[in-house]
Amino acid sequence: MAxxxxxxxxxxxxxxxxxxxxxxxxGDEVESGEILAEIETDKATMEFESFFDGVLLHxxxxxxxxxxxxxxxxxxxxxxEDISAVLKEAESAAVVEEASTPEPAPAPAPAPAPAPAPAPAPVAVAAPAPVAPTAxxxxxxxxxxxxxxxxxxxxxARKLAEERGLNVAHIPGSGxxxxxxKRDVExxxxxxxxxxxxxxxxxxxxxxxxxRKTIARRLSESKFSAPHFYLTVSINMDEAMxxxxxxxxxxxxxxxxxxxxxxxxxxxLKKHPVVNSSWLGDRIRxxxxxxxxxxxxxxxxxxxxxxxxADLKRMSQIGAEVKDFAGKARDKKLQPSDWEGNTFTISxxxxxxxxxxxxxxxxxxxxxxxxGGINAVPVVKNGSVxxxxxxxxxxxxxxxxxxxxxxxxxxxxxxxxxxNPVRMLANGF
Amino acid sequence: xxHAKEVYQRWFRDMYLMRKFEERCGxxxxxxxxxxxxxxxxxxxxxxxxxxxxxxxxxRMITAYRDHAHPLxxxxxxxxxxxxxxxxxxxxxxxxxxxxxxxxxxxNLFGGHGIVGGQIGLGAGIAFADKYRKEDHVTLxxxxxxxxxxxxxxxxFNMAMTWKLPVIFIVENNKYAMxxxxxxxxxxxxxxxxxxxxxxxxxxxxxxxxEAVHDAIKEAADRGRRxxxxxxxxxxxxxxxxxxxxxPQKYRTKDELNEYQEKDPIEYVRxxxxxxxxxxxxxxxxxxxxxxxxxxxxxxxxEQSPYPEAQxxxxxxxxxxxxxxxxx
Numbered sequence: 001m002a003x004x005x006x007x008x009x010x011x012x013x014x015x016x017x018x019x020x021x022x023x024x025x026x027g028d029e030v031e032s033g034e035i036l037a038e039i040e041t042d043k044a045t046m047e048f049e050s051f052f053d054g055v056l057l058h059x060x061x062x063x064x065x066x067x068x069x070x071x072x073x074x075x076x077x078x079x080x081e082d083i084s085a086v087l088k089e090a091e092s093a094a095v096v097e098e099a100s101t102p103e104p105a106p107a108p109a110p111a112p113a114p115a116p117a118p119a120p121a122p123v124a125v126a127a128p129a130p131v132a133p134t135a136x137x138x139x140x141x142x143x144x145x146x147x148x149x150x151x152x153x154x155x156x157a158r159k160l161a162e163e164r165g166l167n168v169a170h171i172p173g174s175g176x177x178x179x180x181x182k183r184d185v186e187x188x189x190x191x192x193x194x195x196x197x198x199x200x201x202x203x204x205x206x207x208x209x210x211x212r213k214t215i216a217r218r219l220s221e222s223k224f225s226a227p228h229f230y231l232t233v234s235i236n237m238d239e240a241m242x243x244x245x246x247x248x249x250x251x252x253x254x255x256x257x258x259x260x261x262x263x264x265x266x267x268x269l270k271k272h273p274v275v276n277s278s279w280l281g282d283r284i285r286x287x288x289x290x291x292x293x294x295x296x297x298x299x300x301x302x303x304x305x306x307x308x309x310a311d312l313k314r315m316s317q318i319g320a321e322v323k324d325f326a327g328k329a330r331d332k333k334l335q336p337s338d339w340e341g342n343t344f345t346i347s348x349x350x351x352x353x354x355x356x357x358x359x360x361x362x363x364x365x366x367x368x369x370x371x372g373g374i375n376a377v378p379v380v381k382n383g384s385v386x387x388x389x390x391x392x393x394x395x396x397x398x399x400x401x402x403x404x405x406x407x408x409x410x411x412x413x414x415x416x417x418x419x420n421p422v423r424m425l426a427n428g429f
Numbered sequence: 430x431x432h433a434k435e436v437y438q439r440w441f442r443d444m445y446l447m448r449k450f451e452e453r454c455g456x457x458x459x460x461x462x463x464x465x466x467x468x469x470x471x472x473x474x475x476x477x478x479x480x481x482x483x484x485x486x487x488x489r490m491i492t493a494y495r496d497h498a499h500p501l502x503x504x505x506x507x508x509x510x511x512x513x514x515x516x517x518x519x520x521x522x523x524x525x526x527x528x529x530x531x532x533x534x535x536x537n538l539f540g541g542h543g544i545v546g547g548q549i550g551l552g553a554g555i556a557f558a559d560k561y562r563k564e565d566h567v568t569l570x571x572x573x574x575x576x577x578x579x580x581x582x583x584x585x586f587n588m589a590m591t592w593k594l595p596v597i598f599i600v601e602n603n604k605y606a607m608x609x610x611x612x613x614x615x616x617x618x619x620x621x622x623x624x625x626x627x628x629x630x631x632x633x634x635x636x637x638x639x640e641a642v643h644d645a646i647k648e649a650a651d652r653g654r655r656x657x658x659x660x661x662x663x664x665x666x667x668x669x670x671x672x673x674x675x676x677p678q679k680y681r682t683k684d685e686l687n688e689y690q691e692k693d694p695i696e697y698v699r700x701x702x703x704x705x706x707x708x709x710x711x712x713x714x715x716x717x718x719x720x721x722x723x724x725x726x727x728x729x730x731x732e733q734s735p736y737p738e739a740q741x742x743x744x745x746x747x748x749x750x751x752x753x754x755x756x757x
Contacts, residue, residue: 011675
């Protein structure tokens, strides 16, 4: 008989838990008392022992995912046992739970890019929406005696103030509970006896959304485990501008610079599988297909929908897809399948007037391209300074899988495509 | 062997009951069958096994909040203990105490107590009452190595020695005050020495051995009954589980735990029974099966028991009937 193991309540205040590590995998034999998983509670990461003997048949909460207490964690049973009935039952229970959740949790999105595909029964209900902002205003240091009429000042401060002809009651205190001490008297006088400037310290604290949590976790993982190095190149965009104008003036299709950047990157990636790769710990995967993640900013963070086979698509197709993704991202209609499978990522802040920047690699990619704006600058052409248009891009590379020369070779081709866009023609605009 | 076959057989059954009962408590707790706090006795069973063999049924016991096993060894039906954990009316404290407040008036268990070290003074008070009434009972007052650092210990020790109270102060020294090791708590790591200022007879005892615990408590109980006053016993034990349910136990190593598990008192007694030819391994398996069934019955009993009525909040609070400050 299959046994459902639910997310345990490992502390008195625990409402949800994160599976930090699965110590057993589907198919493993588990004995009662053996540690199934490490569960992160609101307090600590705890080992969770199995109560049952059996074979681990199903995992309901993937490693790294959060689930409320009592949701289906895993199922143990006989080897080869049919658990579809048990799963179905558990699922319908979860649906009821979800239906009663007040807000239809906004895309429980593993933000920039996906966690591995969740198992069929997504019982992990998104955590409640972050709490409303709360403004906290600490009491300002009293300028005048405390309300009970007692003036807080050290004997030395009183004496100093008297000697200098100051009224100690007018001096703001920096000691305990606003007590006036020697340094306050000295500072008051140095400040020219006028009324000191007083400001009120304020701040707002907001709970962390699931999306922010995912962004925080994934980007920290990337930045702190992938040794990043950066290659910046300036690209003369005069030809690209002329080409774009010609295409758009033709009136049949409209393309943006971003479309040209995506297309040029896709074609260059096709020639440089090293840059189009993933570090997988014990091996490196060189992708032969080109799936480009395009960072899209939304209110609470960012998402990275993926333009699949970008090298085979026309620029106008790329443009239409990105536009569609951006709309869906804002309306929270992106599906996990939309942000999975990237082999390379582009983050473009050119439209925000950024000259150049460095981006954090979006795992599992080896590289990310940070694209700045196109600026009118003096350029040297045939020995003389002439007006030109330059765009700077920076490639962040994971040095575990990509070396400087490989990254540079990719950038050379990328630049060549943009500086001479007609070369992209063979693959169609 | 120093004890008869029947003693080892009882020890086996009792310790196995304490172990299984607590294992199930841990599981039920994380499945939210009951809430509040939950401190498990797993690993420390030899202390209660040895102690229960050394005292009379009329002697008294008082302990802290790691108290599920004390009623079990005194013979309280596990179902009432489980019902208390479930907060049901049939529980040892009518469902109003929970995990930390197990009492059994009939068996002279004066409770589990939640205030760290609070029961040290209460234990001496019970002994004082017996002495005052010229009864020859002895009080076993249990507390942990953390509570041993509370100020109340010193005031109580002083009075207990001054009045020669029939009380045995038993430190269930499981090495950690929550997560703080004895070594980190004080420069005096030998807890037996805490009695020295009051010239209280004291000893350090191997808490993984029911026989050693029995001998030490027997001697102390005789001393108390003779009118020679209190004894301090530093009983060295180890809890296999965390301090409470939410303890990730990062302060100790798995090796340290394994070291103590190799001296497990249940396995020790099992070996004695089998090697002496008193029981076969199969017979002991049958005992285990019986005990497991008993624990499952206790759970079923608890789950089927009713919760206390709201009105019961006012009951058992004051000794005086119609206490003037209590309004309906």
